[in-house]
Amino acid sequence: MTLLRGLFRSRPAALQFGLLLGLSMLLPWLMLPDAARAQGQSSAPPRALEKLVFGTNWYAQAEHGGFYQAQAEGIYRQHGLEVEIRMGGPQINGLQLLLARQMDVFMGFDFQTVKALEQDLPVVTIAASFQKDPVVLIAHPGVNRIEDLKGRPIAIGSASYNTFWPWLRTRYGFDDAQIRPYGFSVQPFIADKTLSQQGYATSEPYSVEKAGVKPVLFLLGDLGYPPYAQTIVVTRDTLARRRDALLRFVQASAEGWKRYFADPRPGNAMIMQANPQMEAGLMAHGLRKMREYGLVTGGDAARLGIMTMTEERWRQTCAFISEGRLVDAKVDCRRAYDLSVVKALRVLP
Secondary structure, three states: OHHHHHHHOOOOHHHHHHHHHHHHHHHHHHOOOHHHHHHHHOOOOOOOOEEEEEEOOOOOOHHHHHHHHHHHOOHHHHOOEEEEEEOOOOOOOHHHHHHOOOOOEEEEOHHHHHHHHHOOOOEEEEEEEEOOOOEEEEEOOOOOOHHHHOOOOEEEOHHHHHOHHHHHHHHHOOOHHHEEEOOOOOHHHHHOOOOEEEEEOOOHHHHHHHOOOOOEEEEHHHHOOOOOEEEEEEEHHHHHHOHHHHHHHHHHHHHHHHHHHHOOHHHHHHHHHHOOOOOHHHHHHHHHHHHHHOOOOOOOHHHHOOOOOOHHHHHHHHHHHHHOOOOOOOOOHHHHEOOHHHHOOOOOO
16 A cells, blocks of 8 residues: 555646556456466467487486486476487497487487498587597506507407597507407406406496406597597488577587586486486496596587587598598598587586
């Protein structure tokens, strides 16, 4: 009532009449409960969420934490997206599913995208969650430098023949006679103190440590191995038609990664829900190694933002692929990436 008396104090009669008429129309609304008034203010229907299907490269794990965090905390929804995360696995060909439009976004790898161009497949990389490939060589105590592994047996997978092994041959003089088959188990390494093996910094060293061996690790990305990892790959058609949705997806994912490093519990809970076989200890190890090596937040991401890519890094990767003759010389590696999405974003660690 004090407010009403103030409105009428010292007002001309004609103005008082107009105020009275306006208040008579406003009072019924003012007397509604707060929730009812709020509902009236937001009577416009909310914008429908735009759906995106995102396929990862393996079973749910800490290495995917930022994406699961963005889903768990509703960050994708805040950006107008309904994101379905589909786990990868050994029997899942994510690139094939992407091309068949069974998914909209795929977690890929630089060499894979460039190799796809050799087959005229219309795919392109638009962002990278890992600034370095997490691949490591794992050695026994007593090995001080990666050069010390020259001439010694090293277990690697068949796919590595066309990725990091040519780089090791060129840079350190490794020889194919050193190669031993890798069965994705650390048991041969544990049993043979002369053997080294490939692995991921975020995974295999955990199993080695549980077996009682303190491994010596050489992260190839810190030694100059150039490719990104866990990249965001789409078809060129999707990039043309749904650029805004993809920009929001990368933005929300970068925010998810930032939040995951601050408090991983929401993301980890969702990872465990998707992959009940995942060990809490392994997730903690993976997060610790991602922080230690700056896999997500280091390198160019520290100044340009999480999920970034640069022309210079891609030039290094393309030069290595070309010099190693890993694809047909006619392939234009520059078509494997598009920097327009990451240049529009900047989520600093």
